[in-house]
Amino acid sequence: MSEINDTIKIKAEAFFKQNQLISTLFATSDTFLFTREQDAKKHGESLENSAVVPIAKSDVVSSEKKEGVETPKKESSQKK
DSSP states (O other): OOSOOHHHHHHHHHHHHHOTTOOEEEEETTOOEESSHHHHHHHHTTSSSOOEEEEEHHHHSOHHHHHTOOOOOOOOOOOO
8 A cells, every 4th residue: 555545535634624733644554544653553563454654634635625714716807
């Protein structure tokens, strides 16, 4: 498991939204998320694929979503 699959992205994004102070998570191949790498590695030892992938908040949450404010849409400037 060297890349972040869709299930992990969804779970990580939800976690980051609820835990603003956390900036990195660690995922195991069974899609469990951990805040501590050593916990993820320990859990991974029990899995067929023991890989642990770090996930940065910036990898799954866009800057607009992080701030909780969407970028305003530009209005077209039409002369009346």
